[in-house]
Each structure stands twice: as structure tokens, then as C-alpha cells.
Amino acid sequence: MKRPLIALVFSFLLILAAYIASAELLASKKAYNYQHPNCADTTKAIAQSDRPLKSNSNIAINGSISIGSDLTVQEVQQLIGLHNKVRSDVGVGPVTWSKKLAIYAQAWANNLASIDCDLRHRPRSGKWKQEYGENLFIGTSGYYGVADAVKFWESEKIYYQGQTLDSSNYHDSGHYTQIIWKNTEQIGCAKAECNGDLIVVCNYNPPGNVLGQKPY
Numbered sequence: 001m002k003r004p005l006i007a008l009v010f011s012f013l014l015i016l017a018a019y020i021a022s023a024e025l026l027a028s029k030k031a032y033n034y035q036h037p038n039c040a041d042t043t044k045a046i047a048q049s050d051r052p053l054k055s056n057s058n059i060a061i062n063g064s065i066s067i068g069s070d071l072t073v074q075e076v077q078q079l080i081g082l083h084n085k086v087r088s089d090v091g092v093g094p095v096t097w098s099k100k101l102a103i104y105a106q107a108w109a110n111n112l113a114s115i116d117c118d119l120r121h122r123p124r125s126g127k128w129k130q131e132y133g134e135n136l137f138i139g140t141s142g143y144y145g146v147a148d149a150v151k152f153w154e155s156e157k158i159y160y161q162g163q164t165l166d167s168s169n170y171h172d173s174g175h176y177t178q179i180i181w182k183n184t185e186q187i188g189c190a191k192a193e194c195n196g197d198l199i200v201v202c203n204y205n206p207p208g209n210v211l212g213q214k215p216y
Contacts, residue, residue: 017086068102069190075146079189082150092182092216101188105201109192117194133207137174149200153179162216174209181208182216
């Protein structure tokens with residue numbers, strides 16, 4: 001009688017150990033958006049002083065895209081497709097890829113990865129001065145991809161109810177409203193890895209999240 005009981009207890013312990021290991025693995029996977037507390041104020045100042053690009057920087061060579069960052073062609077197609085799907089859902093026109101913006105985004109992604117893997121927007125002045133709209137994302141590399149960044153940003157739409165943006169309401173939906181900003185015509189994104197995490201940076205021209213205005 002004792003042996004069946006011992007076998008039963010042993011089987012239970014094996015199942016418990018497997019459950020704990022699974023829970024720890026799930027807990028190790030993380031993903032974050034980041035909304036700078038001064039993001040809308042910054043883009044408001046930029047929108048007043050910056051001119052949109054005069055030409056389309058999207059370059060097609062034998063059906064492929066001149067990317068400008070470390071993204072693959074497939075990742076670029078995913079990013080463009082997801083951005084335009086979110087925009088079409090609210091009746092806003094599509095965006096195109098900008099190699100110039102992608103180069104700009106890659107420089108900042110590399111900078112973040114080289115410092116402390118922490119997300120922060122470009123500052124208002126200095127060497128890294130912000131010139132465009134910007135969305136940031138970080139998640140466990142190998143579990144999250146660039147497409148997940150757009151999906152996380154889109155998930156903020158539950159917080160936007162069509163109101164004019166101001167300092168009291170843009171924080172919860174700022175990533176989403178940047179994606180659907182009607183005046184934005186171009187995007188350029190990049191990725192970098194740091195300590196097992198994937199950093200995604202997307203820049204937008206002209207920038208959105210202008211206080212006192214609505215996205216569309």
C-alpha cells in the first residue's frame with residue numbers, strides 16, 4: 001500500500017514543479033510601452049516649427065524596400081500594414097515608409113541599447129534633439145516582435161473617446177493617437193536588442209499629439 005502512495009506523491013511533486021517552472025517563464029516575459037510626461041508638449045512645439053518632408057523617401061528597388069534600419073523587409077511590411085490598418089479603421093489615409101526616419105530611429109534605438117536598456121524619448125534639445133513624433137516599446141526578445149509594438153500601441157484606443165487632446169487626457173492614449181494622426185504621412189522604425197530585450201522605435205512625420213487638436 002505504501003508504494004502506490006509514494007508514487008502518487010512523487011507524481012504530484014513533478015506536476016507542481018512543472019507548473020512553477022511554467023509560471024516563472026511566463027513572468028519573465030515582459031513588454032512595455034513608454035509615454036514621456038512631456039511628449040505632447042514636445043510634439044506641439046515641433047509641429048509648429050518643423051516642415052514636413054517635401055518628397056516621399058520610400059525607395060523601391062526590384063520590389064524591395066530601401067529600409068535604412070536593422071529591420072527586415074518582412075518587419076517593415078508588418079509595421080506599415082499594421083499602422084495603415086489602424087488608420088483605416090478611423091478613416092485616415094495610409095502612411096508610407098521613410099528611409100530617412102528609419103535611419104533616425106535606428107540611431108536612437110542604438111543609443112538606448114548602449115546606455116541602460118531603459119526607454120526614454122529623445123530630449124527637447126542638444127545632440128539628440130527630437131524632430132518628429134515618436135513611439136517606443138520594449139519586450140522580451142524572442143517572445144515579442146516589432147508587430148507586437150504596434151498592437152500594444154493600438155490597445156490604447158480604449159482610452160480615446162474622440163476628445164480634443166490636452167494635458168489631462170493624452171497620457172493614456174498617446175501612442176494610439178500618434179498612429180492615427182491624420183496629418184502624419186510617413187513613418188520610419190528601428191529595432192535594437194539589449195540584455196535579452198527588444199527595443200522598438202518608430203518616428204512619425206509630421207508629428208502628432210498636438211495639444212488643442214483632435215487626431216482626425
